Amino acid sequence: ALPNKVRLVEVGPRDGLQNEAGVISTEVKLELIKRLEDAGVNYIEAASFVSPKWVPQMGDAKEIMQAIKAKTDGQEGSVTYAALTPNVKGLESAIACGVKEVAVFGAASEAFSQKNINCSIEESLERFKPVMEMAKANGIRVRGYVSCVLGCPYDGEIAPEKVAEVAKALYDMGCYEISLGDTVGVGTPQKAKEMVRAVSQFVPVEKLAAHFHDTYGQALANIYAVLEEGISVVDSSVGGLGGCPYAKGAAGNVASEDVVYMLQGLGIETGIDLNKLISTGQYITSSIDRPNRSKVGLAHSA
Ligand code: HMG
Numbered sequence: 470a471l472p473n474k475v476r477l478v479e480v481g482p483r484d485g486l487q488n489e490a491g492v493i494s495t496e497v498k499l500e501l502i503k504r505l506e507d508a509g510v511n512y513i514e515a516a517s518f519v520s521p522k523w524v525p526q527m528g529d530a531k532e533i534m535q536a537i538k539a540k541t542d543g544q545e546g547s548v549t550y551a552a553l554t555p556n557v558k559g560l561e562s563a564i565a566c567g568v569k570e571v572a573v574f575g576a577a578s579e580a581f582s583q584k585n586i587n588c589s590i591e592e593s594l595e596r597f598k599p600v601m602e603m604a605k606a607n608g609i610r611v612r613g614y615v616s617c618v619l620g621c622p623y624d625g626e627i628a629p630e631k632v633a634e635v636a637k638a639l640y641d642m643g644c645y646e647i648s649l650g651d652t653v654g655v656g657t658p659q660k661a662k663e664m665v666r667a668v669s670q671f672v673p674v675e676k677l678a679a680h681f682h683d684t685y686g687q688a689l690a691n692i693y694a695v696l697e698e699g700i701s702v703v704d705s706s707v708g709g710l711g712g713c714p715y716a717k718g719a720a721g722n723v724a725s726e727d728v729v730y731m732l733q734g735l736g737i738e739t740g741i742d743l744n745k746l747i748s749t750g751q752y753i754t755s756s757i758d759r760p761n762r763s764k765v766g767l768a769h770s771a
């Protein structure tokens with residue numbers, strides 16, 4: 470059975486923009502975030518506290534998160550603003566900006582772990598432990614990502630058992646939700662289902678999220694498949710922006726507009742205003758001079 474409600478995690482300002490080579494001003498990023506809020510999005514991954522040498526586009530994480538803090542201080546927030554923190558240094562910077570929600574990111578593939586965060590899977594899990602402790606001590610919630618859950622650009626096929634092992638490790642160390650990333654967008658629906666079944670033997674399915682890139686045009690089909698398996702949290706990026714700097718050729722995340730359109734058609738509630746989301750996709754893709762990769766967005770601009 471399909472869920473009645475789906476929670477959307479908007480990763481556009483982070484995953485969507487991290488791979489852009491050109492300078493995107495902090496103002497444009499903040500305007501994007503504001504428009505997403507106006508559209509009713511209640512979870513926005515806004516920045517990454519990673520090395521600016523590795524990912525220059527996220528170099529203004531501090532400015533972004535401070536501007537958000539200034540805006541939300543003293544208000545009971547209904548919107549969650551999150552940032553990636555790969556290590557203690559990243560978390561310290563996030564805490565200094567008043568961030569209340571972060572994410573650590575590991576991988577089910579050794580080669581990708583090395584390319585992305587410069588350490589093995591095991592080392593990454595060790596590195597996350599002090600992050601988890603410091604987060605807990607500061608009342609910060611931590612989401613966990615597993616990359617390459619349906620294939621790796623370097624290692625090829627990935628066993629569902631390996632995904633389950635890394636997801637379990639992140640869950641056991643205190644991540645409240647595990648987002649399963651098809652980083653390269655190579656997955657297909659039956660494989661996605663089998664992977665989710667393998668993971669949900671160790672992590673309750675209500676604690677899992679789907680994070681699918683659309684390189685091979687399979688993301689919506691994969692999302693539908695995993696909704697049938699009980700997943701009810703979906704990561705997406707407005708305008709279908711994005712890609713990972715350490716997964717060459719990987720396209721953007723599934724477009725948020727397309728996910729919301731599909732969910733509306735299925736009678737599944739998201740709390741999001743589709744028309745405002747479409748305008749937001751048009752705003753950001755035209756601001757950074759990128760083609761709009763949301764089919765729904767394109768249909769509405771024709
Ligand atoms: P490293 O070089 O092994 O780290 O990088 P290090 O501890 O040896 O430090 C080296 C330098 O980086 C030092 O500076 C540190 O201060 C600095 P230097 O002394 O040379 O001037 N440094 C930092 N600076 C700012 N913030 C920090 C930080 N940490 C160290 N937090 C590191 C290790 C993890 C930092 C590096 O590999 C890195 O930044 N990687 C970024 C990877 C990334 O952002 N990838 C994209 C996001 S993941 C993704 O897109 C997948 C996802 O969407 C899910 C999916 O689709 O599958 C989540």
Ligand code: MG
Pocket residue numbers: 484650652680682713722
């Ligand atoms: Mg991603």
